[in-house]
Amino acid sequence: MSGPGAPIDFAANARAALGDPFLQRALRTTLERFRELQAAVIAEVPQWQALRTQAHAIKLHTLGRLDRYLEELEAQVSARGGHVHWARDGAEAARIIARLARGRRVVKSKSMTSEEIRLNEALARAGCEVTETDLGEYLLQLAGEAPSHLIAPIVHRSKESIAELLSAAAGTPLPAEPERLTAAARILLRRRFLAAEVGITGANFAVAETGTVVLVENEGNIRLTTTIPRVHIALMGIEKVVPRLGDLAVFLTLLPRAATGQRMSSYVSLITGPRRPGEADGPEEFHLVLMDNGRTAIHADAVMREALACIRCGACLDVCPVFERAGGHAYESVYPGPIGAVLTPLFRGLVTAGDLPFASSLCGACGEVCPVKIDLPRLLLELRPRVVRARGAARWERMFLRGWSWVMRSPAALVSAGRLVRFTRRLLGPRPRWLPYPFSQWAASRDLPPAAPFAFRERWRR
Amino acid sequence: MRVALFVTCLVDQLFPHTGQAASDLLRRLGVAVEFPPAQTCCGQVAFNDGFWDEARPLARALVEAFDHADAVVAPSGSCAAMVREFYPVLLRDDPGWAARARQVGRRTYELTEFLVDVLGVDEVGARFPYRVAYHPSCHGLRALGLREQPLRLLRHVRELDLRTLQGAEECCGFGGMFAVKFAALSAAMLETKIAAIEESAAEFVTATDVSCLMHIDGGLRRRGSSVRAVHIAEILAAQ
Numbered sequence: 001m002s003g004p005g006a007p008i009d010f011a012a013n014a015r016a017a018l019g020d021p022f023l024q025r026a027l028r029t030t031l032e033r034f035r036e037l038q039a040a041v042i043a044e045v046p047q048w049q050a051l052r053t054q055a056h057a058i059k060l061h062t063l064g065r066l067d068r069y070l071e072e073l074e075a076q077v078s079a080r081g082g083h084v085h086w087a088r089d090g091a092e093a094a095r096i097i098a099r100l101a102r103g104r105r106v107v108k109s110k111s112m113t114s115e116e117i118r119l120n121e122a123l124a125r126a127g128c129e130v131t132e133t134d135l136g137e138y139l140l141q142l143a144g145e146a147p148s149h150l151i152a153p154i155v156h157r158s159k160e161s162i163a164e165l166l167s168a169a170a171g172t173p174l175p176a177e178p179e180r181l182t183a184a185a186r187i188l189l190r191r192r193f194l195a196a197e198v199g200i201t202g203a204n205f206a207v208a209e210t211g212t213v214v215l216v217e218n219e220g221n222i223r224l225t226t227t228i229p230r231v232h233i234a235l236m237g238i239e240k241v242v243p244r245l246g247d248l249a250v251f252l253t254l255l256p257r258a259a260t261g262q263r264m265s266s267y268v269s270l271i272t273g274p275r276r277p278g279e280a281d282g283p284e285e286f287h288l289v290l291m292d293n294g295r296t297a298i299h300a301d302a303v304m305r306e307a308l309a310c311i312r313c314g315a316c317l318d319v320c321p322v323f324e325r326a327g328g329h330a331y332e333s334v335y336p337g338p339i340g341a342v343l344t345p346l347f348r349g350l351v352t353a354g355d356l357p358f359a360s361s362l363c364g365a366c367g368e369v370c371p372v373k374i375d376l377p378r379l380l381l382e383l384r385p386r387v388v389r390a391r392g393a394a395r396w397e398r399m400f401l402r403g404w405s406w407v408m409r410s411p412a413a414l415v416s417a418g419r420l421v422r423f424t425r426r427l428l429g430p431r432p433r434w435l436p437y438p439f440s441q442w443a444a445s446r447d448l449p450p451a452a453p454f455a456f457r458e459r460w461r462r
Numbered sequence: 463m464r465v466a467l468f469v470t471c472l473v474d475q476l477f478p479h480t481g482q483a484a485s486d487l488l489r490r491l492g493v494a495v496e497f498p499p500a501q502t503c504c505g506q507v508a509f510n511d512g513f514w515d516e517a518r519p520l521a522r523a524l525v526e527a528f529d530h531a532d533a534v535v536a537p538s539g540s541c542a543a544m545v546r547e548f549y550p551v552l553l554r555d556d557p558g559w560a561a562r563a564r565q566v567g568r569r570t571y572e573l574t575e576f577l578v579d580v581l582g583v584d585e586v587g588a589r590f591p592y593r594v595a596y597h598p599s600c601h602g603l604r605a606l607g608l609r610e611q612p613l614r615l616l617r618h619v620r621e622l623d624l625r626t627l628q629g630a631e632e633c634c635g636f637g638g639m640f641a642v643k644f645a646a647l648s649a650a651m652l653e654t655k656i657a658a659i660e661e662s663a664a665e666f667v668t669a670t671d672v673s674c675l676m677h678i679d680g681g682l683r684r685r686g687s688s689v690r691a692v693h694i695a696e697i698l699a700a701q
Binding site: 321326360361368381386393401402404409410411414421438439447452454456457459 | 474520654
């Protein structure tokens with residue numbers, strides 16, 4: 001990612017989101033819909049839990065031999081006439097792609113990895129005319145905004161505001177009707193496809209055994225991006241490799257169901273090298289960019305490594321009560337929600353993104369749904385002491401927890417402290433007008449519990 | 463069967479009636495209950511907030527306090543999960559303590575889990591003639607896998623009208639320090655939970671944890687609602 005940036009103030013961002021009634025409604029309806037769709041198609045798969053376990057095992061196995069599988073992938077892609085490029089970081093990946101696409105007309109499919117490295121900015125500097133072709137991403141490009149959900153990137157926008165964006169792009173006023181707007185976008189995008197010289201995609205998976213890049217989508221824009229332009233460049237993080245073609249049976253059962261709640265996405269493209277003699281379509285040149293950009297550091301971290309198993313389905317976002325209220329932009333990261341709260345501190349540092357692992361009630365809903373069984377609540381927990389070591393904590397928090405720990409080390413101290421607390425509580429009355437921070441934060445929306453008359457241990461009789 | 467009651471610090475100091483109900487209930491079912499007085503707090507509040515150095519001495523002291531118990535029973539899914547699931551994580555750099563913690567963890571149960579899975583009881587002889595909504599607290603639900611146990615016990619309580627709670631498995635928004643550090647988010651989550659409770663037409667909301675109930679009750683009281691939060695032990699002890 002491009003530099004750590006200023007510390008992310010998640011609490012403030014969340015307060016702003018909570019004050020936006022449109023955003024609250026949009027998030028609730030969209031996520032509820034996703035959850036219903038997902039639950040229905042997941043219930044059809046009796047071996048769902050076993051598949052999750054298997055997917056986790058495949059990912060961890062692959063990560064354990066990542067060097068070998070990446071070299072196998074490179075050899076297979078090369079053997080089929082593709083070019084493989086290795087990029088240590090985002091800047092290098094962007095340089096490689098900008099060099100290949102310099103000055104040309106580019107169509108791009110949705111790729112979080114390209115968002116991660118701000119590829120479009122690098123391409124613009126290289127004189128490329130870039131068009132995002134996923135409908136949501138296209139609208140974000142027109143608006144100059146960042147995505148706010150991994151698979152519903154424009155959930156934060158109303159159809160009225162989308163009509164404004166598209167009317168400006170089309171040069172004619174369009175009504176706020178989804179069908180009309182989609183039809184208008186289709187015409188605008190079709191022109192770009194037909195004129196495109198370079199197509200850039202991400203990769204959902206890359207199969208080492210065959211050198212195949214796998215792309216999953218619903219709009220057909222990836223099919224066009226990978227067939228019309230003369231050159232296809234696929235950008236992927238090094239963790240996206242899977243060993244065998246057969247592994248797709250597992251991942252393609254899990255991904256669409258967990259992501260959009262579909263049995264299968266409308267289009268699944270398996271791309272193995274450029275067009276071969278005698279083939280009717282496909283690009284003349286195929287490039288695969290294998291990017292590290294902080295991934296080997298996560299790989300080397302025994303506790304955090306499993307975060308690299310993520311297949312970017314967004315299921316953890318859809319069930320997260322914090323995400324549902326704060327929205328994606330509150331995370332100030334390409335990767336929002338629970339997985340973002342794990343990845344962002346690892347990519348951008350514990351000081352910049354130190355708030356994010358704490359922005360969870362640890363309810364565990366994310367870990368329960370993750371189709372590759374990443375133990376997200378535990379990773380959030382594991383990051384917390386690292387953040388405390390890296391940037392410290394607020395003074396009240398440090399004092400409170402040190403005091404707590406000191407008192408609780410001795411039953412006698414607990415008895416005295418408990419008496420003091422109950423006495424103070426009685427003095428304060430049912431709803432005290434003033435309380436010191438952080439108790440004031442509690443009392444802003446909740447009454448304090450009534451004073452207990454005694455401690456349990458004081459009345460205990462064998 | 464001898465049981466050591468791990469009453470939890472919150473119950474001990476702020477909700478003693480819950481602890482009394484838990485011990486009355488266990489005794490009524492023929493269990494010998496003891497209260498190891500060396501117990502204080504499991505350290506979860508510090509652990510969950512990243513203060514692992516502050517949590518470790520509390521974990522060791524708790525393991526020490528319950529080292530000799532046949533079974534450790536807590537009226538809290540969250541504190542039981544702390545001992546069973548998270549002590550091995552917290553104490554992993556100290557293999558001796560981690561092993562002792564695992565020993566104690568294997569014998570540690572949340573109250574309803576102990577009643578149903580260990581004692582094999584569904585019917586505890588309780589009567590509670592009210593409309594009740596059950597909120598499955600997250601740690602019990604997901605860290606310990608308690609789905610059926612509390613519901614089976616509640617369904618057998620005489621004259622209890624168990625109401626359906628919409629979005630029951632969604633977090634109430636407590637989350638320990640989360641409730642103060644991200645107070646606005648916590649309050650928004652609580653609002654959803656309270657709306658569902660009111661929608662259920664329950665007179666009482668119950669759960670396996672006083673922490674979530676303190677949060678929910680605080681919100682109900684602030685709204686002037688007549689619905690009260692009551693720990694499941696108090697319902698099961700009622701006759």
